[in-house]
Structures are given as C-alpha cells and as structure tokens.
Amino acid sequence: MSLAATDIEARAVLFRTCFGQLKTEIGRVFVGQPSVVEQLLLCFFCQGHALLEGPPGLGKTLLVRTLSDALDLQFARVQCTPDLMPADITGTQLLVEGHDGIRSFEFQRGPIFANVVLADEINRATPRTQAAFLEAMQERRVTVFGATHRIDEPFSVFATQNPIEMEGTYPLPEAQLDRFFFKIRIQVPDIDDLAEIMVRTTGEQSVRVSTQFGADTVLSLFSLIKQVKIADSVLRHALHLVRATHPESPEAPPIVKKFVRYGASPRAAQSIVLASKATALLAGRYHVATEDVASVAVAALNHRIIRNFTAEMERVTPEEIARGVLASAPAL
Amino acid sequence: MSDSRRPAVSVVAVLGRFQRRLRLVAFVKTLPLSVAVAAAGALAVARIAGLPPTVTAIALLVGVLAATLASAAIARRHTGLGRTAAAVDRRFGLSNRIATALECRGHDDAMSALVVADAEAALCLRRPQDVPFEAPRHLVWIATLFAAAVAAFVLVGEPSTAREQLAPSEGVLGGSASASPANAKRTAASPAAAASASDANDTARRSMPAAPNDRGQRVESPQAASTNETADRLPGASSDTSSASERGGESRNPPGANTTQTTRPNGANSARQGGRDGAASADGSSRSQAPAGRGGAGTSSDVRATTDAAGGVRGTSTPDARASGDTLRAGARASDLTPAARWDRAESALAREHLPFEMRKYVRDYLVAIRTGSRP
Numbered sequence: 071m072s073l074a075a076t077d078i079e080a081r082a083v084l085f086r087t088c089f090g091q092l093k094t095e096i097g098r099v100f101v102g103q104p105s106v107v108e109q110l111l112l113c114f115f116c117q118g119h120a121l122l123e124g125p126p127g128l129g130k131t132l133l134v135r136t137l138s139d140a141l142d143l144q145f146a147r148v149q150c151t152p153d154l155m156p157a158d159i160t161g162t163q164l165l166v167e168g169h170d171g172i173r174s175f176e177f178q179r180g181p182i183f184a185n186v187v188l189a190d191e192i193n194r195a196t197p198r199t200q201a202a203f204l205e206a207m208q209e210r211r212v213t214v215f216g217a218t219h220r221i222d223e224p225f226s227v228f229a230t231q232n233p234i235e236m237e238g239t240y241p242l243p244e245a246q247l248d249r250f251f252f253k254i255r256i257q258v259p260d261i262d263d264l265a266e267i268m269v270r271t272t273g274e275q276s277v278r279v280s281t282q283f284g285a286d287t288v289l290s291l292f293s294l295i296k297q298v299k300i301a302d303s304v305l306r307h308a309l310h311l312v313r314a315t316h317p318e319s320p321e322a323p324p325i326v327k328k329f330v331r332y333g334a335s336p337r338a339a340q341s342i343v344l345a346s347k348a349t350a351l352l353a354g355r356y357h358v359a360t361e362d363v364a365s366v367a368v369a370a371l372n373h374r375i376i377r378n379f380t381a382e383m384e385r386v387t388p389e390e391i392a393r394g395v396l397a398s399a400p401a402l
Numbered sequence: 403m404s405d406s407r408r409p410a411v412s413v414v415a416v417l418g419r420f421q422r423r424l425r426l427v428a429f430v431k432t433l434p435l436s437v438a439v440a441a442a443g444a445l446a447v448a449r450i451a452g453l454p455p456t457v458t459a460i461a462l463l464v465g466v467l468a469a470t471l472a473s474a475a476i477a478r479r480h481t482g483l484g485r486t487a488a489a490v491d492r493r494f495g496l497s498n499r500i501a502t503a504l505e506c507r508g509h510d511d512a513m514s515a516l517v518v519a520d521a522e523a524a525l526c527l528r529r530p531q532d533v534p535f536e537a538p539r540h541l542v543w544i545a546t547l548f549a550a551a552v553a554a555f556v557l558v559g560e561p562s563t564a565r566e567q568l569a570p571s572e573g574v575l576g577g578s579a580s581a582s583p584a585n586a587k588r589t590a591a592s593p594a595a596a597a598s599a600s601d602a603n604d605t606a607r608r609s610m611p612a613a614p615n616d617r618g619q620r621v622e623s624p625q626a627a628s629t630n631e632t633a634d635r636l637p638g639a640s641s642d643t644s645s646a647s648e649r650g651g652e653s654r655n656p657p658g659a660n661t662t663q664t665t666r667p668n669g670a671n672s673a674r675q676g677g678r679d680g681a682a683s684a685d686g687s688s689r690s691q692a693p694a695g696r697g698g699a700g701t702s703s704d705v706r707a708t709t710d711a712a713g714g715v716r717g718t719s720t721p722d723a724r725a726s727g728d729t730l731r732a733g734a735r736a737s738d739l740t741p742a743a744r745w746d747r748a749e750s751a752l753a754r755e756h757l758p759f760e761m762r763k764y765v766r767d768y769l770v771a772i773r774t775g776s777r778p
Contacts, residue, residue, distance in 0.1 A: 074512035075519075297513045301502040303488060356516045357506075359497035402488060402498070 078356070081294045085351050088283055088291065089115070095140040095279040100133045101270065102263030109254045109369050110137065110228070114186075116344045117292050118251020119207050119227040121192075121242075121373060128256045130230040131190055138186045142284035143224065146184035150195035152238065156202035160212045161219075177214060182206045185224050185285060192229035193239040200246055203227060207249045224288045244332075244376060251341045252366075253373035255389070298347035300358040303402050305343065308363045312339045314395045315375050323398035325391055329381035334374035341370040360402055368392045413503050413518055414483070416525045421486040423530035428477035431538045436473045438544045440465035442551030449555050452758045490525070493533055499524050745773060 089111055096107050110133060113120040122130045131147075138145035148159060161180030167173045181187060182203070192200065206212050210221045229250070231242070247253075259267065270277060314321040315333030326333070345366035346358045353362070371392040381391070444465035448458035481489075487500040503521030506514035538544065739747065748769055752762060 075515050078512050078516060297511070299502050299506055299513055299517050301498050301505050303484075303501055304498050353497075355497065355499070356513055356520060357498060357502035359499075361497065402492070402501075 078294065078297070081290060082351055082354075082356070084287070085115070085291045085294060085348075086354070088287065089352060091282050092137070092140050095282065096133065096136050098277050099136040099270075099279060100129055101266045102259045103257060106133070106254055106256055109252050109366075110134075112345050112348050112366065113252045113254075114224075114226050115288065115291055116251060116295060116341075116348055117224055117226060118341060118344070119229070119249060121247070121250040121253045122228060122230045122256060123233055123253060124230075124256030125234055125258070126232055128258065130256055131188065133256075134186070134188045134228040134230070136279055137228075138188070140279045140282050141186065141288070142281045143185035143288070144183075144222075145186045145188070146181035147188040147190060148181050149190045150192050150199070152194060152196055152240075154195050154199045156199050157214075159199065159202045160206065160214055163215050177217065177219065179219070180212075182212060182227075183219070183221055185222065185226070187225075187227045189227055189229040191231060193231040193241055195240065197240050197243065200240065200242060203229075204246060204249065222285075224285055224292065247373045248335050248337050250373060251345070252369040254369060255372075295344065295348045295351060298350055298356055298358060300343060300347065304346075304358050304360055304363065307360055307399065307402055308342045308346065308367075309339055311342065311363070311367050311371070311395055311399055312336070314399065315371060315391070323394055325386075325394035325398075329377055329384070329386045329391055330375055331378040332376040334371050338370050338374045342367055345370060364396055367396050371395065413500070413507060413522050413525065416522070417483060417486055417490070417500065417504070419530045420490050420525075420528075420533065421481055421483060423533050424481045424486050424489055425477045427533055427535055428481055429473050431536050432473045432476050433470065434538045434541065435544050436469035436476075437466055438548040438551075440469035440472075442547055445551050445555040451756070454757060454759045454762055457756065490528070490533075494524075494528050496521075496524050741773065745769070 092111055093104070093107055096111075097104070100107065110120055110122075114137065122133065124130055135145075135147070148154070157180070159180050159182050161178050161183065163175040164178045165173055166176045189195075189203065192203075206221060206225075207227050210223070210225055212219045212221065231239075310321055312334050313319045314323060315326055315330060315338075316322060317327045317330045317333065319333070322330075322333075342363060343358070346362040349362040349365055350356070350358045353359075368389060372388040375388040375391050377386065377388060377391070380386075441462055444461040445458070447453070448461050453461065483504060484501065487504045488498075490496065490500050491498050499517075499521045503518045506517045509515075749766075752765055752769075755762075757765070
C-alpha cells in the first residue's frame with residue numbers, strides 16, 4: 071500500500087473524528103434532531119450552503135451559531151430586514167485618509183467575507199439584497215464597483231427562514247433556492263427534548279462549546295471528500311433521481327407528473343453526489359453506495375422541486391414528492 | 403503504480419468465479435421455462451404434423467437441446483463482469499463495493515487502490531457457493547404449461563386409435579389412414595376440401611376389397627385406389643403417384659396407364675405436394691386444386707411403381723418411379739435384388755417417410771404379409 075493510501079486512511083479517520091466531535095459539541099447546546107445536525111455538518115464539510123426552515127424558536131440561529139463556535143473560523147451574522155442593502159452584505163468603498171494625509175477609496179469588506187455566514191430570516195430581505203448573496207454563494211467572490219474580491223475558503227452561508235410569517239417577506243426565487251446545497255427542515259422537538267432544553271436553558275450553568283479545528287482541516291477534509299469514488303451505476307442512479315423530478319421526463323413517477331411544475335437542476339445532482347461521498351466516508355467506505363444517495367436525496371431535492379397549483383391546493387409538500395421520487399427509483 | 407494494479411487483477415479473478423456461479427444459477431433458473439416451452443412446442447408440432455413417435459422423440463430432443471443452449475446463452479449474456487459485480491454487491495450487501503472496485507481497477511490513485519483492496523477483502527470472505535440457486539419465477543405456470551402440453555398431446559392422439567381398430571383387411575395402405583379426420587384437417591385447405599377428404603375415406607374403404615395378403619388382386623385392381631395414396635408416401639413414387647392421386651382418383655384411368663407425363667390437371671407441383679403432405683391427398687383435394695377428387699383411385703402403373711420402389715414387391719418399376727425414387731437412385735433395379743434386400747429397402751423407405759404411427763404399422767404389417775416368405 072502506498073503512503074498516499076495510508077494518508078487517505080488517516081484523513082478519513084480524522085474526518086470521522088471531526089464530524090463526531092462537532093456533532094457532540096453541537097449536541098451539548100442544540101438538543102435533539104441528530105439528523106438535522108448531521109445534514110448541517112455534511113453541508114458544511116462539502117462547502118455547501120444550507121437553508122434552515124422552521125417556525126420561530128426552534129433553535130435555527132442557535133444551531134448555526136454553535137457550529138461557528140465549535141470551529142476556529144470567522145463567523146458573521148446578518149439579520150435580514152427589508153431595509154437591508156446589498157452593500158451591507160458585500161461591503162462597499164469607503165473614503166479613508168492615509169497616514170500621509172492622502173484620501174483614497176478603500177474596500178470595506180462586508181459580512182459575506184466570513185467563513186461561516188448566518189443570514190437570519192433571509193426571506194425578510196428585499197430581492198435586491200437577496201441577489202447580493204447570489205454571486206457570493208455560487209462564485210465565491212464579490213464584485214463591488216467593478217472590482218472583484220475573492221471570498222476566503224472555507225465559505226458557507228447558512229440562511230434561516232420562517233415558513234409561517236409570510237407578511238412582509240420576499241420568498242426566495244428559484245434561482246436563489248437552487249444555490250443552497252440542502253434545505254433542512256427543523257421540526258418541533260418532542261417532549262423529552264423539550265425537557266432537556268428546559269434543563270439546559272433555565273438552569274444556573276450555561277453550556278459552552280469548545281473549539282475543535284480550523285480552516286485548514288476543513289479544506290483538507292473537503293479535498294478528501296472529493297476523492298471518494300462513485301461507480302457509474304450509482305452515479306446514474308443519482309442522476310435518475312434528479313431527472314425523475316421533471317414531469318416531462320420518462321423517468322418521472324406519477325406523483326411528479328401530477329404535482330410538479332419544474333424539477334431539480336444539475337446543481338441538485340452535484341449536491342447529491344458530494345453529500346453522498348461525505349456520507350460514504352462517514353460510513354468507513356471510500357466509495358459511494360446507493361444507500362448514501364438515498365440518505366441525502368430528499369434534503370438535496372426538496373427545495374429544488376417547484377410544485378404546480380394542484381400540489382399547492384392539495385397541500386402536497388416538496389418533501390413528499392422527493393420521497394416519492396426516491397421510492398420509485400429502480401433498484402440497482 | 404503497480405501497487406494499485408495488482409489487487410485489481412485479483413478482484414477480477416475472484417469475480418470470475420462468482421461469474422461462473424451466477425451463470426450456473428441463471429442457467430438453472432431459466433432452464434425449466436425454456437425446456438417447458440420447447441417441449442410443449444415440439445409436442446404441438448408433432449401432434450399437428452402427425453409425426454411418428456420416433457420423429458416426435460427427435461423433435462423433443464432437439465427442442466430440449468435448443469432450450470438448453472438458449473438458457474446457456476441467456477445466462478452467459480446476462481452475467482457480464484459488471485452485472486456480476488452488481489449481483490454480488492446485492493447478494494451479500496456489499497454496498498456497491500465490487501462494482502466500484504471493478505471500475506477503479508487500473509486507476510493509479512491511492513483512493514482507487516483503497517477501494518479495490520476493500521473490495522478484495524470483502525470478496526475473500528465470500529464464496530461462490532454462497533450464491534444459492536433460485537427457483538425459477540412462475541414455476542407453477544411453467545409446470546402447468548408443460549402438463550397441459552403433454553395432456554394435449556396424449557388426448558389429441560386418442561382419436562387415431564380408432565384407426566387401429568380397423569381390420570387389416572378392411573383397407574389396404576391408404577384407405578383408412580389417408581382419410582382420417584386428423585389428416586383431413588391437416589391437409590384440407592378449405593372446409594370443402596376437408597369434406598371431400600372425409601368422403602374419400604368412405605370411398606376408399608368401399609373400394610378396398612382386397613385383403614392385405616392378397617397382393618396381386620389388390621395392387622392391380624383399379625378399385626384399389628387408396629393403395630396408390632398410401633404407396634404414394636413411399637420413396638420412389640412421390641411425384642408420379644401423387645400426380646395420380648392429384649388427378650382425383652377418378653377411377654376412370656385405365657389400368658396400367660402411365661399417366662405421369664400425360665395429364666396433370668391442376669398443376670403437377672401441387673400434386674406432388676399433396677402426395678407428400680398426407681394421406682388425405684388421396685382425393686386430390688388437399689390443395690384444393692383437384693376438383694371433385696374422390697376415392698383416391700390411382701392407376702395400376704402408379705401402384706406398381708410405388709410398390710416396386712418401396713420394396714420390389716412387384717418386381718417391376720416404371721421409368722418415372724425410378725427417376726424420382728430415392729431407392730432407385732441408389733442404383734440397382736428392385737427386381738434385381740434379393741427378397742431380403744428388397745425388404746430392407748422397403749423398410750428404409752418406410753422409415754424415411756413422415757407417417758403417423760398407425761399408418762406406418764399398417765404399411766409394415768402389409769409388407770410383412772405380402773412378402774414371399776410369409777405367404778401361406
């Protein structure tokens with residue numbers, strides 16, 4: 071066995087360790103819903119962006135904040151409001167005076183240049199401001215006054231939105247939604263989790279998380295994830311899932327033909343494959359299996375499926391449609 | 403990077419053993435269906451064509467052999483290395499390990515080497531014998547199909563036993579068999595033709611006064627029309643006798659007249675076909691080209707040619723019969739042969755003909771009865 075293979079094995083072990091430690095640290099603050107934490111971490115290690123959706127008070131902001139606390143990374147929080155301007159996110163040119171008394175414009179970086187960005191209640195920002203996130207999320211760079219500024223890696227945007235309060239909000243356009251790696255739905259905790267939350271938050275001692283690792287480790291692990299192998303048959307299985315979300319495609323199951331107006335983009339396939347690779351590493355494998363694809367497909371597809379009027383009238387959720395697509399996929 | 407390539411060969415080698423096992427499993431799985439279909443088909447063809455048991459057995463054998471080859475081909479086709487890898491993954495719950503390793507073989511990167519090594523380790527723990535044989539799908543339907551085919555073969559064959567009940571003296575060779583319902587159905591191209599074939603049966607029986615051992619009277623009598631028909635089936639008389647029967651057995655043809663070259667009312671080719679197709683062509687209606695064919699009356703010359711070619715019973719033969727008969731093509735005139743040689747020739751000629759079993763038995767009994775040594 072070559073040295074590189076040994077190195078890969080060591081990094082794979084490191085990945086599993088880091089993932090476990092982060093999960094444990096987050097679990098000390100964020101009670102319950104381990105699948106939500108796993109999806110968030112997968113998204114982070116795959117250098118994707120996540121949209122967390124849930125009613126108020128379920129700990130969406132706390133979850134992301136805890137993640138940033140557990141990492142030795144730059145963290146920025148943007149509280150989105152209707153009067154938030156794009157420059158408040160990307161930064162702007164400021165007139166500054168140098169030591170020699172000469173005044174010049176200098177680019178003042180906005181919060182988007184942090185490693186982990188929390189865009190709280192992103193649907194309260196105006197479309198213009200939301201669009202400011204677009205280039206940053208996809209291209210990982212910002213163009214201000216004609217000058218392009220690269221964003222440091224690792225970079226992830228975690229946005230939250232409240233699906234209940236729709237007044238005064240600006241729903242994210244499909245193009246914006248497509249840029250999110252996962253859409254993670256946070257559920258109301260059960261009574262045991264609620265009791266644990268009460269114990270932790272109403273007691274005398276407050277829980278603090280410890281910093282685990284920094285940017286280099288994250289980038290190294292991201293590089294490792296990309297090296298994981300995927301067989302052609304498994305890849306085609308993932309692509310089949312994406313194709314099946316399009317009602318006009320022959321692979322589409324009846325639920326898609328009935329309830330979907332437009333299906334997932336190739337970005338969905340990218341998300342599925344990348345997240346599957348990370349899942350495979352977590353399972354101790356160096357290759358992707360179909361169960362890895364199945365475990366991440368719903369989170370990658372549900373915000374990319376655009377329902378038609380019938381689905382909205384019959385209250386068929388995109389998640390149900392994504393599960394229908396997964397169930398109808400032929401076995402390998 | 404030889405380190406990463408070396409295990410890949412091993413994976414393929416191990417996978418080869420699984421491939422052979424999966425081929426065997428697939429072969430066993432598909433064999434019952436293919437054999438059942440082939441056997442049922444062979445039985446159906448044998449019954450429809452009225453093949454004798456020997457030919458039926460051969461058809462069955464060929465069908466089963468073809469089915470076996472088809473199953474082998476299917477098993478081979480559906481168990482390539484990729485499919486084998488997927489099947490092994492699925493069978494042993496290996497999470498696409500083997501399929502991925504198969505694609506990674508030969509890659510130089512360390513991750514591929516790890517994948518291949520992982521697959522190799524997983525395969526080492528499994529044996530090809532762990533892949534169990536599978537019961538074929540729709541086994542009940544396969545068994546039902548086969549049983550139905552056998553039952554149909556047996557039951558449809560029952561009516562022919564009625565012909566066996568006919569006394570040997572009731573009709574000479576063609577009479578009863580040539581106009582049997584099965585043959586009439588087989589050869590009649592239209593209901594009218596079938597009806598005429600049925601009529602031919604009656605006519606033939608009525609016109610069959612001679613006993614089997616009454617050789618001289620029967621074969622030379624113009625009334626022994628259906629002799630012509632059955633003898634038509636013997637080699638050496640195919641075209642001539644069938645043309646005679648094609649002419650409809652009008653019983654107006656003068657005895658001894660060699661009508662082979664003279665009159666072929668509705669096409670000699672079809673007459674030849676009718677003569678070969680079956681005994682129902684005695685009335686010449688098997689191709690619906692010989693109108694009002696009745697009785698299958700032939701001519702004495704035809705009969706002579708036939709019997710001569712079949713075994714040299716008469717000791718003479720017409721040039722036409724010589725020209726067309728397999729036996730005569732073999733060389734010597736039948737009259738030049740010894741009785742034993744004639745008998746052998748008749749036997750072989752009879753064996754080559756596609757005759758129903760009862761018909762064959764009847765003809766053979768007849769030949770036994772009329773041969774020199776058996777005369778009282």
